[in-house]
Amino acid sequence: MRHARISPPAAFRTFWPLVSVNRAAVLVSAVLLMVAAGCDAGAIGIVGVLTDDVLTPSDLAAFWGPAALWLGLAVTGAVASAAGGYLAGWTSEHFLLGLRDRVFQHLQAVPPDALDRFGTGDLVARLTGDIETVESLVASAPVELITSAAGAVVFAVAAFWTSWQLALITLSAAPLIWFAARWFGTLMRSATRAERDSNGRLATLLEESLANMTLVQAYGRQQAERGKVHREGRNWMRAGLRQIRLSSVYGPTGELVETVSVLAVIGAGAWQISEHHLSVGGLLSFAAFLGYLHPKLQELGEIVVSASSATAACERLIEVLRTGTVRDDAPRPEVPPLAEPVRGAVTFEDVGFSYPGSGRAVLHGVRLAIAPGLLVAVTGPSGAGKSTLGKLLLRFHEPSRGRILLDGRDIAGLPVDEVRRHITLLPQDSMLFDGTVRENILYGRPDATEADMIAAAVAADAHGFVSTLPDGYDSPAGKRGNNLSGGQRRRIALARAMLRTAPVLILDEPTAGLDDDSTARIMAPLRRLTAGRTAFLITHDLRLTAQADLVLHLSDGTVTMTAPGLSARTGPEPEPEAA
Structure with a gap:
């Protein structure tokens, strides 16, 4: 199935309104996570102070002030990180709920014939897995981008403050990480598109085969169905393995760049110490800053890759949302x-x-x-x-x-x-839900009284057999009414239709x-x-x-x-x- 191709920014703009209703929570979450990053940076700076002012001269009296400050920063950072993480998760969960409701509401307005081209299993996959993937781009990514970028800036400034020469060496790796992220992101987007499409086809195939299991067993077609499921499952596996290959290569590539950068910093730092341009404590502080800076740069690259990957899921949801619905314009004055x-x-x-x-x-x-x-x-x-x-x-x-x-x-x-x-429709398929007999009859008119419901059942010649069920009208009808015979299901459907009047x-x-x-x-x-x-x-x-x-x-x-x-x-x- 071909999807309309869109860019990550366009996909973000499409779904951002569902996040923007909670923009205050997004902003507070980002601020709290940046405060946590600032506390980490401050704690790292204290490491250098302790090394030069406490450990090197063996001055215990100088220990208590920095230690108390470090403890305060740790507590503040922990509280900010916990609160910021919870708010980010709260925003993500509300986005998931809102987007799923929006897509499902749209599907309810799409003509049934138009839904058939997707397949039930594929639609379920879009309403679950694809929506969760979109969340990673639209709800989680902004907070991660802000906090990672802010953290990178904080640690980069601290690194420049400690030694601008070593900082320049460190940041020389940033362009390599960026271009690698863009390249892998393009490849990952294609791989994810294939994986999500295959997942949808497999879900549809499984749903169809399980729903028709009686026919499959009666005709002895189990092996044929297993073959179809295996072939589509193998296609899904291949698409997944392509994603795994890309992820397996991208991670070590970033680590290799980081290793080269660290070795260069250690070499240059040793030279600066020998020339008395940098203290041992300063080098330790810089190394700690570097240990935080590289992960932030790596996170920024991963956000680029994830955004490209999530765009494939966005395309699948946009395809559903662009499926035409029945017009429900405001009534015309002449009608x-x-x-x-x-x-x-x-x-x-x-x-x-x-x-x-x-x-x-x-x-x-x-x-x-x-x-x-x-x-x-x-x-x-x-x-x-x-x-x-x-x-x-x-x-x-x-x-x-x-x-x-x-x-x-x-x-x-x-x-x-x-x-x-x-208008009341009595379809060829009785279409009962997995609920009680009462709930299925009242589906025609939920506000009907008990007397109205029983009268409809009597008129439909259903009251007699319902009364013999173990729990009467509260007996479960079963999935698709499988606890009832074909004639009983039809009479329940008739009672439901009669109740609508x-x-x-x-x-x-x-x-x-x-x-x-x-x-x-x-x-x-x-x-x-x-x-x-x-x-x-x-x-x-x-x-x-x-x-x-x-x-x-x-x-x-x-x-x-x-x-x-x-x-x-x-x-x-x-x-x-x-x-």
Whole structure:
């Protein structure tokens, strides 16, 4: 999968607003960590004083003042370091929470068809591992950059104060560390991009294989699935090994540069002592400053490498955030809110539609006027556009041309939530959650009373079997409702739909996958569900089409209509859209 290429600064600017809401904590954290670095530098300077004024002349009386100062600096530095580290971690965790919420909220507005191209496992990988990697660039990196740079400056100034000649020798290694970091960062970015993509593919493959384990075992395809998982796992391993090779080389390269610099400093320092330009204590202090300065320079280089690496994860998240959502603009003045109660009159006016990226028109020139309360069967061959009608009515997609009216109001000018509040979808897959039976029924209307919930279950012919469960309505349904039979899951889904009391229904193959007994059992609940509502029944089941007021047959994107007992315009006309 190709991602839009962005630079680390551009990636940082994209996600920085989520950190900036806690900018005060970021600033205080950076200040505290710089105070800790300053305390370290002061303590190192005291080492030189103790060497020259206490150890060399063996003057114990001169020990107590520097020792007390050193202890004070150590306590101050420890407190500042602990507080600064906690604030930095607090900021990072809040960033992770905010970014994950933002990405998930965006995904909830993306049409389901558009999500399919990512794969569930890949999306989970982006919402977990990729977000944590982005955090290292946007939330952690600024504090690390400020504190490392400030520490480098503090220790460099102290080193120059001690011996400017040795300091120049030390800092001559800085350009080498910088260029090495830039070069390794470019390579690491490419390696990380490959690793994150492979991780997403493997997660999707594992999720798919585990979800279909019944079929895998029944068909004896375990070896084939193991082979697919192994091949993708090997690709992930290779991408990871490439990262490891780069990291393994970068670290020792920096250490080699540091070793050469230290040897040069020791040699030059020995010469300065022999010429009486520097004391032994001064050389010890400088060596200590050097021991702190080189790690800071190394940290700055690692930040560059990490930023380049994290940019690959940023690209994957930006790709998700750029995936188109259903427009939910403010209602247009010429489209007033739906008048309550909503009757459920549905009109398609010359509606055409093509899926994004497809040049083929799924629907074109569809004209329908469905009066409230009619049961409309939608039939046709696979791929004819039956489900597309429902998706357009739910505003999962917008028509390419024409418009759709609900009670005479153009739904494109109404908030998405308002449109969907008046439409109930009963999908082909019952789609139960890993919760109790009660929670699954109440998902249709969380504020419903106990009496309303039980009434819906009774109407759906579910109350009887639910009452026999060990904990009744508090019995766990299991993941995807696996604790229930197929017919039981369908009846729970029917109860959930009945509880919504929405005036428009979309039923997608409600009897698919059920045996004759289960189908016969839900026929009465289906009739109760559709009574008094405008219902679009997508089906191939002739037993259902025979009960319909209207039958729409889709073929090649066009609609033909038959009315077993009614005309397409039976009943009151939809109200015209207000000017």
